[in-house]
Amino acid sequence: MQKPRIVIASTLKPLLDPRSFYRFALSLRETNKYRLNIIGFSTKKAVDQSDIHFHSLFESKRTAFKRLFVGIKFLRLLKMIRPKLIIVTTYELLLPAVIYKVFNRCKLIYDVQENHRFNVRYNSVNSKPFQFLILPLIQLIEFGSRPFIDQYILAEVCYKEEMPWVGNAVILENKYFGEYKEVVPKRFEANQPLNFLIAGTLTEVYGILEGIYWFGEFVKQFPSARLHVIGHVTMEEYAQKILEAAVSISQILLDISFTPIPYERILDAYEVADLVLMPYYQIPSISPKVPSKMYECLAMGIPFLHAPNEKWASITNQYQAGFEVDFSDMTNIPRVIDHIFNATFFEQGIVKSAYWKAKEQEILKQLIGDNLK
Incomplete structure (x- = not known):
């Protein structure tokens, strides 16, 4: 029996992202039930692993021009992979994911890793004209996609209050993915180099x-x-x-x-x-x-x-x-x-x-x- 295909996709994160790859993909691979496809950006071709395949949206520096067309490339990848489940981690990919879902039987999960509206509003690198243009767009996409999203995952507890419109949400914080290790009480010796x-x-x-x-x-x-x-x-x-x-x-x-x-x-x-x-x-x-x-x-x-x-x-x-x-x-x-x-x-x-x-x-x-x- 063929394993169901799962896509985990982002425009902002690298292919070997700590959350998408280490926490999500490696955890799910342990079940031996799924074929996982990670979509992100990378400056060089990533080597596929057992039941984990990599697809790059950007293979060079990301630019605003390239990000305008990223949805088209993402939609083409979805048609090629034919996933049963799509996990989207950035608002830019919600629209093509919804379009794919309308014409294909699959589930859609929105893994909210960032409060994009807060980032645009409060991070000082963004100009006022940029905020004026992008904030309504983010709100339109996130609100408009709600009827098509089967499950929300929140990376932060605070997102539950910041986004009260989110329903059916599970909180999965970005905790350390490695094996348990011994931790002993730590005290620094006087004047030791730090x-x-x-x-x-x-x-x-x-x-x-x-x-x-x-x-x-x-x-x-x-x-x-x-x-x-x-x-x-x-x-x-x-x-x-x-x-x-x-x-x-x-x-x-x-x-x-x-x-x-x-x-x-x-x-x-x-x-x-x-x-x-x-x-x-x-x-x-x-x-x-x-x-x-x-x-x-x-x-x-x-x-x-x-x-x-x-x-x-x-x-x-x-x-x-x-x-x-x-x-x-x-x-x-x-x-x-x-x-x-x-x-x-x-x-x-x-x-x-x-x-x-x-x-x-x-x-x-x-x-x-x-x-x-």
């Missing part, structure tokens, strides 16, 4: 420059510290600002790219980090969410310093996983140093609730099975 890390997508609202400026002052008082900045920069202008901010600080290692960096390399950077910096802007598109790197740190037992946020502080305090830092206040650095060397982190050991396999993996398998009955 290796800081900033990792992931490097954009303005994630506070990358603020983190670099703060670290520049930190090393004036603690010269043996090091900072590794690794990630994908989405805008050339912002990449130049990062380079200019870091060039005079010899303790900073920049490892940045205009294409997504393989997730394995990001995890390798975590393995050698002592502390992770999370200097996110506290704006409505960010502050109610729980960053995936927070779950990664909790699961791997790596302390982290985060921007002031009541929700995040409750998590760090519960597991002794880190503490708040105002990255705009350079006078707090002596207090931060004192806190780092006098605290014991992760006294309770492993945080199993930070793992995808603790709960979310089985929920996903059940959800997909129910939708394909």
